[in-house]
Amino acid sequence: MKNPFEKMPTILLADEIIDKAFRRAEKAASAFTPRGNIVSKARQREELRIRTVSNVIRDNLRKVLNRTPGVSTLPSFYQELLDTLVDKRMFHKALASINWAVKTIRTLEERYVEKVRYSRDPKEIARLRREFYGRVASILKDINDNLEYLNKARDVLKDMPVIDLDLPTIVIAGHPNVGKSTLLRRLTNAKPEIATYPFTTKGINVGQFEEHWLRYQVIDTPGLLDRPLSERNEIERQAILALKHLGKLIIYIFDPSEYCGYPIEEQMHLFEEVYREFGGFPFIVVLNKTDIANEDKIREVEEFLRERGVESLRIAAEKGLGIEELKKRVIKIIKPEMEAIVHNMGRIEGE
Ligand SMILES: Nc1nc2c(ncn2[C@@H]2O[C@H](COP(=O)(O)OP(=O)(O)OP(=O)(O)O)[C@@H](O)[C@H]2O)c(=O)[nH]1
Numbered sequence: 001m002k003n004p005f006e007k008m009p010t011i012l013l014a015d016e017i018i019d020k021a022f023r024r025a026e027k028a029a030s031a032f033t034p035r036g037n038i039v040s041k042a043r044q045r046e047e048l049r050i051r052t053v054s055n056v057i058r059d060n061l062r063k064v065l066n067r068t069p070g071v072s073t074l075p076s077f078y079q080e081l082l083d084t085l086v087d088k089r090m091f092h093k094a095l096a097s098i099n100w101a102v103k104t105i106r107t108l109e110e111r112y113v114e115k116v117r118y119s120r121d122p123k124e125i126a127r128l129r130r131e132f133y134g135r136v137a138s139i140l141k142d143i144n145d146n147l148e149y150l151n152k153a154r155d156v157l158k159d160m161p162v163i164d165l166d167l168p169t170i171v172i173a174g175h176p177n178v179g180k181s182t183l184l185r186r187l188t189n190a191k192p193e194i195a196t197y198p199f200t201t202k203g204i205n206v207g208q209f210e211e212h213w214l215r216y217q218v219i220d221t222p223g224l225l226d227r228p229l230s231e232r233n234e235i236e237r238q239a240i241l242a243l244k245h246l247g248k249l250i251i252y253i254f255d256p257s258e259y260c261g262y263p264i265e266e267q268m269h270l271f272e273e274v275y276r277e278f279g280g281f282p283f284i285v286v287l288n289k290t291d292i293a294n295e296d297k298i299r300e301v302e303e304f305l306r307e308r309g310v311e312s313l314r315i316a317a318e319k320g321l322g323i324e325e326l327k328k329r330v331i332k333i334i335k336p337e338m339e340a341i342v343h344n345m346g347r348i349e350g351e
Pocket residue numbers: 175176177178179180181182183222226288289290291292315316317318319
């Protein structure tokens with residue numbers, strides 16, 4: 001799946017659209033040689049101007065509508081992300097206003113062409129055309145704020161992460177500097193294509209792993225699952241909701257060496273919050289940096305987890321220690337689900 005907003009065009013603002021349409025109408029009118037008497041000539045020329053202005057404007061606006069996915073057609077993960085990044089309601093309203101403008105301009109076009117066709121006075125005909133121009137310009141000015149909004153939204157949305165919604169997704173969580181990116185690199189392909197995307201103020205890292213027919217992706221969302229819930233704002237809460245639609249498994253990282261700068265008690269506290277927030281999700285908890293961590297601290301964390309019935313695994317992501325075992329555990333959780341999908345696909349194809 002690609003970024004659904006990839007094809008969104010740059011959006012012209014009201015003044016630019018009006019300018020373009022009026023210029024095209026003048027060009028068309030000057031290249032046109034009407035026939036008949038003076039009234040007939042005036043009618044033909046002004047009808048051409050009205051039709052051209054209407055067509056140019058509606059084509060521009062329709063292009064925006066056609067190349068922008070409607071909010072309700074998006075998979076829920078992208079809906080949540082859209083809301084996080086730009087406000088779903090405003091976005092929807094902006095698109096609706098463009099739709100309204102297209103329809104209204106079309107109606108006005110028909111009405112004014114008819115008036116022009118019935119008029120017998122060249123001056124009146126020219127006045128009608130100017131009146132049409134005025135009304136169309138004012139419609140565009142009315143929706144200008146929405147055009148501006150969509151343009152800003154486009155700049156954000158076209159850089160949305162390309163996350164494959166069909167792949168099982170593993171979400172990495174833990175305090176900053178515990179080794180999330182290091183682990184992500186270890187868990188994904190030898191040459192990982194870890195892309196960084198604008199996401200709130202930080203980025204979102206995505207890497208894919210493939211072994212035989214099994215594929216999964218790992219994402220790390222700096223700034224989201226690395227602080228207590230109480231410190232998160234509404235936007236971040238929504239982004240976390242987005243992760244819930246996507247994630248199949250959480251890998252939670254502790255840094256018992258405390259080199260990350262967060263004491264072990266604080267890490268335990270955050271773990272409890274994330275564990276509660278993602279209740280029902282499978283969790284794999286790893287203790288990273290065991291190459292430099294103090295054995296007592298490692299045991300303290302292991303004890304804390306054991307009391308909660310949570311298994312843990314010692315690793316040293318930088319040196320690659322424990323990674324094979326971790327992959328085995330990941331695959332053990334992911335595989336049955338993948339097999340179920342493949343099995344179902346086989347059944348559907350066989351039917
Ligand atoms: N000694 C040791 N250092 C490690 C290990 N894993 C990661 N580090 C170091 O820890 C630091 C932080 O690692 P990152 O992978 O950048 O941590 P992060 O959690 O992704 O950090 P943010 O993206 O800021 O949240 C880096 O300097 C790594 O080199 C490890 O197993 N052992």
